[in-house]
Amino acid sequence: MAFQLIRGLSSGTAPYFSLALLLLVLAYLLSAATQDTSRLSDLFLYIFGLGLVCLLLLAIILGRGLYRLYRDFKRKAPGSRLTLKLVSLFVLLIVGSTSIVYGFSVHFLQRGINSWFDVKVEQALEDSLELSRNAFGIRMRTLLRQTRMMAGVLSELPDARLSHSLRELTQLSGALEITIWNTNGQLVVSSIENPAIFIPEAPDDSIVRRLLQGEDYIGLDPAANDELELSAAVMLPRKSILAEERYLHVSFPVNDHLSSLGKNVQDAYTDYKELSYLRKPLVTIFTLTLSLIVFLTMLASIWFAVWISRRMVQPLQELAAGTQAVASGNYNMQLTASGHDEIGFLVRSFNQMTQRLTQARNASDRSHRLLEQQTSYLTTVLGSLSSGVITIDNDLYLRTANVASSKILGVNLQQRLESSLDSLGKLNDNLHSFSLLIQNYTFKAVAWQQQIELQQTKGRQTLMCHGTPLPAETGWVIVFDDITTLLQAQRNAAWGEVARRLAHEIKNPLTPIQLSAERLQHKYASLVPPDQTETLQKLTDTIVQQVEAMKDMVNEFSDYARSPGLQLEKVSIGQLLREVLTLYQSHANHQFTLLNSPAEIRVNVDKNRMRQVFHNLLKNAIEASEEANKSVDIVISYHLIMQQHLPWLEIIINDHGPGFPKDMVDKLFEPYATTKIKGTGLGLAIVKKIIEEHGGDVWAENLNPDGAGIIIRLPLEED
Structure with missing residues (x-):
């Protein structure tokens, strides 16, 4: 419960309002105590207790601030180190200056209070009091003799003349009141100058006892309206032994100026004696009070140092947080500018910087989007081109390549961007020749055009290459076309x-x-x-x-x-091959093997033209084997393959003949290109022409260790 109470008091703004109220009450009590030192001892306990409460509350507030500062420092929060340095400097300054002032104040307090009770001052007060007493003594002795004379005169007069005589004596002596009383306290006769008093008050019993003891009385007694008067009382001589005892009581006025001076001297002397008696307690009480006030001031100053340090560092913390936000990419960060000092100027400069960064980022985003659009547009255009387009820098590193370039060269260039031409040339012989061509012409720094022939699996490939330097000499753009089909x-x-x-x-x-x-x-x-x-x-x-x-x-x-129109129909390729092979299986020395596909494959072709293709190929294979005096052993296979994500039919016809001369492989399907002793050389040219009319492709290759093969590919889907 106590912890929850302290925690509740130390949270929010309640501690500050409570502390302010307590400090106002404490200031009022201190003001009242210093104005009246006689109340200091009575108010000291309240002042000290209230001061301790203020100290506790202020310590709680200060402890919370210091704990937050320590927590931020341990977490290495932005600005915590600077805050700690400022607080440390402020605390050193506060403790040092306050200690000096406190020591001087305590010394001055002790010396000052002791100086109040100087011996000369005390002697002067006593002499003044004695002087006033002597002055009053002379006056009182004079009035006492005058009273005795009145008593002697009155004792000779009969009672009937007393009243008249009293009035005359009153007027002659200047007395305020003359009364005769018996010892039983009964008024015998009186003469009063004050018309407001009808019946005089009887003198005090102590005066009567003193008279009965044979002593006359003279003294300074209080009168009406808080004034003083001199009272004298003497016994009247008795006329006879049987006569009752009477005494005369006379009241004389006191000089106002003399009375005031005497009263002031008496009051000053009384106050001085009281202060002299309370000298050591006063020193102790004032010292404790001063210590309490100094301690409160020190704690309040330290708390204010913590508060002002955090207040001063807060804009810097916001700047640090804003800088981190900007570093992470948040350019919309805006800080609240407070004040017109250098920090406020820095905050406003930061806001201007972020605004300009935001504008620059927006402009950059617009440029980036425009660049992306242009790049996408250019990529789309380049991707739709049938020509290969690549760019290289001045160091001969590949920067960009379109899809057609990878298709023409048979290598995925998009996966080898940022590679050098030398590393690309090591992939295969064709790329080596291609890279050498580029290296030989790019050093001239002028546009060039050159034709190059590459050796592919399907035959010789002819490329027409164009090189153009990029603006600002940043590299080259190479455009090349596969003109093999065109040629x-x-x-x-x-x-x-x-x-x-x-x-x-x-x-x-x-x-x-x-x-x-x-x-x-x-x-x-x-x-x-x-x-x-x-x-x-x-x-x-x-x-x-x-x-x-x-x-x-x-x-x-x-x-x-001739180029007759094709009569296309869906044909089972396996059935068509078997029909053609039945015409050649009558010869006993001819061996034909058909490797059927697991699934039936139907293709859209001209049945008669495809028979002509198979007849030409089988006839060439038989004649080549017979001319080489080798057994006729022909293997035919067909199957489904995927090429560029499309299904194709692949037909392979292999024989065990002598194969093709290396210098004739690329020219076999040209007219009049033949290796046979007999023949026109138009058979394979007609085969190629028919296959191309069907949208397919055909090429030849030698087998290892001997033999030759013809590969035919036909699309299974219309393209």
Whole structure:
């Protein structure tokens, strides 16, 4: 419960209001005690207790501030070290200056209080009091003799004349009141000058007892309106023994100025004696009070030092937090500017900086978005190009590459960005030749154009390369196109035109030549001598056979030159291959093996044209094996493959013949390119032409250790 109470008092603004109220009460009590030292001893306990409460509350507030400062320092919060340094400096300054003032104040207090009780001052007060007493003594002795004389005169008069005589004596003596009393306290006769008093008060019993003892009385007694008067009382002589005892009581006025001086001297002397008696307690009480006030002031000053230090460092902490926020990317940070000092100027400068950073970031974001849009646009454009486009820097490092460049070169260049051309050239021979070409021309710093031939699996590949330096000499852009198909198409078109013209020019005279040879043999066989008949027969037969051969060659030229429309239909490729192979399985020395695919594959082709393809390929394989005196062993397989995420049909025809010469592999599918002793060299050219008409591709390769293979790929989906 006590801990919760202290915690509740030390939280929020309640401690500050409570402390302010207690300090006001303490200040009031101290003011009252210092104005009246006689109340100091009575108020000391209240002052000391209230001071202890203020000390406790202030210690709680200060302890909370110091604990927060220690916690921030342990957590290495921004600004905690500077706050601790400022607090330490303030505390040293406060403790040092307060200690000096406290020591001087205690010394001055003790010396000052002791100086109040100087011996000369005390003697002067006593002399003044004695002087006033002597002055009053002379006056009182005079009045006492006068009273005795009145008593002697009155004792001779009869009672009837007493009242008249008293009035005369009152007027003559200047007395305020003259009364005669018996010892029983009964008034005999009186004369009073004050009209407000009708019945005088009887003198005090002590005066009566003193008179009865034979002593006269003279003294300074209080009167009405807090004034003083001199009272004298003497016994009246008795006329006879039987007469009652009476005494005369006379009241004389006191001089106002003399009375005031005497009273002041008496009061001063009384106060001095009281202070002299309380000298040591006063020193102790004042010292304790001063210590309490100094301790309160010191704690309050330390608390204020902590508060003002945190107040001074707070803008710096906000600046540190804002700087960290800006460093983390939050450029919208704005601080609250307080004051017009240097720190306020720094805060306003920070806000201006963040505003400018925000504007710069927004401008950068807009530029970045525009750059991204332009980059995306350029990437889309480059990605849609069929030409390969790459950029390199001056150090010959690859910076960008589009999809077509990877497709043309057969290497994923997007995964090898920031690689040098030397490292790319080590991947394969084609890239080595390509990189050497770029290195040989980029040092000239002018635009260049060069054609290069690369050796691929499907044959020779021809690239047309263009190099252009980038602006500000930051690198090069290389654009290259695969013109292999274009060159092949040009050659095919040229050969087609040649074949068409040859077929047209040669086919017309062949029939008359053949008919003329047959007619010569028929007409002149009987006319020639018998020994020349056989010669004529051989000559005419040779002419007819060569004409037939020429007709076959012309028909092949016609087949190569013409481009009839394809009659496409869904065909089971396995069934089509088996139908073609049945025509060649009658020969006992010919071995054919068909490796069927696990799943049936149907392809959209021209059935008759594909039969022509398979016949040409099988015929070439058989003739190549027979010319090399090797057994005819042909293996045919077909299966489904994925190429560029699309399904393709791949057909492979392998034989165990001598294979193709290395210098002929790239030219096999060109017209009149043949390795056979017989033949026109148009068979494989026709095969390639038909496959390309179907949107496919065909190429040849040698097998290891011997043999050759033809690979055909046809798309299974329309592209």
